[in-house]
Amino acid sequence: MLVDTPDAVAPQLLAWYDRHARALAWRSPPGAPPPDPYAVWLSEVMLQQTTTVAAAPFFRRFLERWPTVEALAAARDDDVMAAWAGLGYYARARNLLACARAVTQGGAGFPDTEAALRDLPGIGDYTAAAVAAIAFDRPATVVDGNIERVVSRLFAVADPLPGAKARLRTLAATLTPDRRPGDYAQAMMDLGATICTPRSPKCMICPLHLLCAGRASGAPERFPVKAAKIAKPRRFASAFRVERAGSILLVRRPDRGLLAGMMALPTGPFADAPPGDAGAPFAADWQGRGAAVRHVFTHFELSLQVMEAAPPPAFEGGTWWPIDRIAEAGLPTLFRKAVAA
DNA sequence: TATCCGTGGCA
């Protein structure tokens, strides 16, 4: 490795960050006092496996509607779930509320140590370290996907992910400075997002290129090495579109599993072949409506056929939602597509 | 440890 002097990394990186930090809604400028811990925490949860571009409008809406953690803690569950609709990974929204209520219980506010943050719902190793460093200036070792990539290149780590995670964390800890840890963490992530990118890293303008064993190897883009992935299975399901007097039938999905707790069209079983009208909310002459909707989840690809029928006169169950106000129903993207089909 | 859990942009 070229990085036999880990102390050289942070000063180089911070000097670069002072000139090239991205301006983001939840961030203080380099060297400035840290932002409100509530804003840091909210942004970090939204940014879990989510791009800054996707998270930004949600962050602004949440902060405007619920300006403090106390306001969020007092919100209705359904309002928060609906406000999260479209951002994905909906367990985050449930944990967000649970965390807000835990933090406001007793009035102490956010804990200021990594260990105490780690015990809160929806806060794992990454988020605990990030909030501790960014909001409370703690020298926590922050490790996200960007930092794994940067570190794997700096040290030319040949072990494949995810097995190499522990080693990458240990190496990352050797680089973490005692001064400006929040700026340092954000600098590492900015470097990964803008220069040390997954494809075609811009080593020519990288502030760490003289320290980087991956660059010295001539093929930095082959780091981090990753284990082979399995192909996504394809699955099929039917969604049942029922209209009555300008309204459409919606249901709330179960608290666990796919799209948990979200409003949705009624669906039948997810299967290896089109299941037709199996699982329909009532017996009827169901007719396919348009082509199947394709939607890609993390671990499978779904082909969703929208089926349509008129409800029996006395049918009840679910919620009738006005079609001309469907945008306010808080549907996840899959069902927005299905309704629009 | 491995699996489950969304979405959208990009090459």
Next chain:
DNA sequence: TTGCCAAGGAT
């Protein structure tokens, strides 16, 4: 079109 993957966490 297809695969990749982005500031991960819970179980």
